[in-house]
Amino acid sequence: MSSESSLFSHRWLPLLLAAPLMLLIVLFFYVPVFQAFYWSFFLEQPFGGGSEFVGFQNFARVLSDPEFWMAGWRTIVFMLTASSLAVIVPLMLAIAADRKIALSIPARNILVWPKGIAGASIGVVFAFIFNPFVGLMAPLNTLVPGLWNPGIDGTDAFITLVAAHVWSGIPFNFVILLAGLRSIPHTMHQAAAMDGAGPWRRIFDVQLPLIMPQLFLTFVLEFTESITSVFALIDTITGGGPGGSTTLLVYKIYVDGFRGFDLSGASTQTAILMVFVLLLAACQFVFLGRRINYER
Amino acid sequence: MLSDAVEPVQDLMPDVKWDQYIAGARAYYETSGGKLFAQPYNSSTLLFYANKTELEKAGIMQTPTTWEEVIEAARKLKAAGHACPFVTDGDTWRVLEQFSARHGLPIATKHNGYDGLDAEYAINATFAAKHLANLVEWRNEGLVRLAADTKAGNYTAAFNAGECAMMEQSSGSYTAAAKAFDGKYELAVNMAPMYRGYERHNTFVGGASIYVMKGHDKAEIDAAKAFLDFLRRPEQQMFFTANTGYVPVTTDVLDAIAKSGEANSPKYATAKLGVESMNQPATADTRGIRLGFYVQFREVFMEETQKAFAGQQTMQAALDNTKKRGDQLLRRFEQTYKGKKLP
Numbered sequence: 001m002s003s004e005s006s007l008f009s010h011r012w013l014p015l016l017l018a019a020p021l022m023l024l025i026v027l028f029f030y031v032p033v034f035q036a037f038y039w040s041f042f043l044e045q046p047f048g049g050g051s052e053f054v055g056f057q058n059f060a061r062v063l064s065d066p067e068f069w070m071a072g073w074r075t076i077v078f079m080l081t082a083s084s085l086a087v088i089v090p091l092m093l094a095i096a097a098d099r100k101i102a103l104s105i106p107a108r109n110i111l112v113w114p115k116g117i118a119g120a121s122i123g124v125v126f127a128f129i130f131n132p133f134v135g136l137m138a139p140l141n142t143l144v145p146g147l148w149n150p151g152i153d154g155t156d157a158f159i160t161l162v163a164a165h166v167w168s169g170i171p172f173n174f175v176i177l178l179a180g181l182r183s184i185p186h187t188m189h190q191a192a193a194m195d196g197a198g199p200w201r202r203i204f205d206v207q208l209p210l211i212m213p214q215l216f217l218t219f220v221l222e223f224t225e226s227i228t229s230v231f232a233l234i235d236t237i238t239g240g241g242p243g244g245s246t247t248l249l250v251y252k253i254y255v256d257g258f259r260g261f262d263l264s265g266a267s268t269q270t271a272i273l274m275v276f277v278l279l280l281a282a283c284q285f286v287f288l289g290r291r292i293n294y295e296r
Numbered sequence: 297m298l299s300d301a302v303e304p305v306q307d308l309m310p311d312v313k314w315d316q317y318i319a320g321a322r323a324y325y326e327t328s329g330g331k332l333f334a335q336p337y338n339s340s341t342l343l344f345y346a347n348k349t350e351l352e353k354a355g356i357m358q359t360p361t362t363w364e365e366v367i368e369a370a371r372k373l374k375a376a377g378h379a380c381p382f383v384t385d386g387d388t389w390r391v392l393e394q395f396s397a398r399h400g401l402p403i404a405t406k407h408n409g410y411d412g413l414d415a416e417y418a419i420n421a422t423f424a425a426k427h428l429a430n431l432v433e434w435r436n437e438g439l440v441r442l443a444a445d446t447k448a449g450n451y452t453a454a455f456n457a458g459e460c461a462m463m464e465q466s467s468g469s470y471t472a473a474a475k476a477f478d479g480k481y482e483l484a485v486n487m488a489p490m491y492r493g494y495e496r497h498n499t500f501v502g503g504a505s506i507y508v509m510k511g512h513d514k515a516e517i518d519a520a521k522a523f524l525d526f527l528r529r530p531e532q533q534m535f536f537t538a539n540t541g542y543v544p545v546t547t548d549v550l551d552a553i554a555k556s557g558e559a560n561s562p563k564y565a566t567a568k569l570g571v572e573s574m575n576q577p578a579t580a581d582t583r584g585i586r587l588g589f590y591v592q593f594r595e596v597f598m599e600e601t602q603k604a605f606a607g608q609q610t611m612q613a614a615l616d617n618t619k620k621r622g623d624q625l626l627r628r629f630e631q632t633y634k635g636k637k638l639p
């Protein structure tokens with residue numbers, strides 16, 4: 001590594017080049033983060049004019065609020081179901097596209113396209129796709145009236161959200177996983193095939209172990225991303241309803257802070273959520289990251 | 297109001313005839329002492345909309361004025377095969393606030409918070425709780441539909457398209473409904489329905505009002521005053537009413553409409569009804585709502601009542617929860633503005 005850094009002989013130039021981005025990160029990430037932690041210890045008046053230091057009172061209030069725990073629980077359920085599916089589905093697609101089956105070449109291109117669509121647009125489209133009267137599930141309702149209605153039934157709304165999230169996660173994870181699969185030397189497949197391993201055996205014993213770094217990357221990103229990126233989907237598909245059934249923590253923070261002007265409560269929840277995400281990523285690195293072999 | 301950021305319009309322009317403002321619009325934007333704090337602008341109130349053509353098809357000749365009549369009409373419509381007799385989105389403003397106001401019921405103690413920050417919610421113990429429980433029952437009976445039950449997915453769209461026959465909606469919705477109905481259905485508009493045995497009180501004003509902020513120099517304040525004067529002019533208000541369905545807010549505009557020779561024109565249909573509805577006898581509980589973190593309370597109300605509509609809890613439990621969570625909001629608001637008094 002030392003040979004690479006010696007490429008920059010000038011002492012300040014690297015810093016100067018990085019400065020614009022650092023400035024943006026400080027302005028739009030570290031300052032708000034600091035502000036959130038700061039406000040979580042104050043009762044802040046919504047339109048300025050004063051605040052009062054209240055110590056851990058905000059934390060006590062938030063942690064004793066059943067709504068907070070419900071939103072937290074929903075966040076975890078969403079994280080586990082949606083993120084897992086958002087890796088598994090692209091994994092299956094990538095394995096299929098990696099093989100020489102019909103249309104695998106165009107599929108490798110087409111599956112990447114949704115990356116260009118904003119979360120909010122995906123939300124609008126999925127709200128339509130899962131509409132109980134004109135959407136995919138409409139035939140179900142004709143058979144059993146009222147069986148599917150995300151506007152009334154919280155579980156239906158949650159399923160819609162998971163489906164939209166998985167779909168929106170396909171392109172990125174697909175690219176990463178496919179790249180991993182493509183980089184596996186062809187000779188390994190041939191050797192395994194010579195030894196009598198069928199396609200399934202080769203997936204589990206050759207391909208999956210060799211793309212562990214890529215799988216780990218997608219899982220880490222998905223788990224942490226799913227907690228925050230779901231905001232656009234919630235806002236456009238369900239608005240957190242019905243009856244709060246799709247109010248994940250990130251959406252509750254938005255509603256409390258920006259619609260309800262509870263700046264202190266929203267800041268406190270932000271602080272808690274941030275610590276949770278950091279812990280989560282740390283756990284993944286400590287318990288999973290170490291076991292991954294990056295050498296080939 | 298507590299941030300001391302606003303210059304009350306009545307202090308700023310003491311010479312304007314503020315008593316010309318219709319009572320329901322005035323009280324909502326008044327200080328506790330009765331001074332107008334902001335100038336009402338795009339004002340609306342809750343009205344009852346009916347698809348007269350569909351009602352007549354089911355044999356209902358009179359547009360309902362009471363809830364008993366609404367439900368009777370809904371039963372007839374259902375019997376005639378109508379899938380959506382009455383539609384609502386269950387919004388706090390429509391099903392709780394306007395209902396409580398016109399039935400003279402308090403939403404919170406201390407006259408809905410006008411008399412102090414230590415108010416508490418009362419919604420789980422007034423007749424409004426009974427009405428909301430009725431809505432759940434009527435929905436189960438197929439008489440009332442929620443927005444999410446409709447094909448349109450939006451209750452105004454569902455009514456305007458003819459899917460649903462009756463709704464409660466802001467007067468500001470009139471023009472859109474009239475346009476959508478044009479040539480297909482006949483539209484009937486009335487004051488929002490009452491329960492029999494209850495005296496009708498004023499409905500709250502909806503929409504928005506204009507505040508003058510402190511800390512500007514004289515030239516800017518003069519410009520603001522001139523703008524407010526302009527907006528108050530009868531011909532401006534008439535133009536606005538005719539094109540939007542929002543309700544005029546001063547009595548001289550009503551006179552001007554009466555003299556204009558177009559008093560019965562549909563473009564002023566909501567003006568008369570809306571003003572009449574907001575000018576009903578007032579009580580100390582129908583002045584308005586002055587409760588801290590009220591926007592959050594509305595979210596809580598929607599969340600809890602949606603659970604009741606979905607059958608996850610009874611409406612009474614939903615309202616008890618709403619009161620509990622609402623009171624927590626009020627106590628926190630009180631603490632946030634410790635030592636301050638409402639103007």
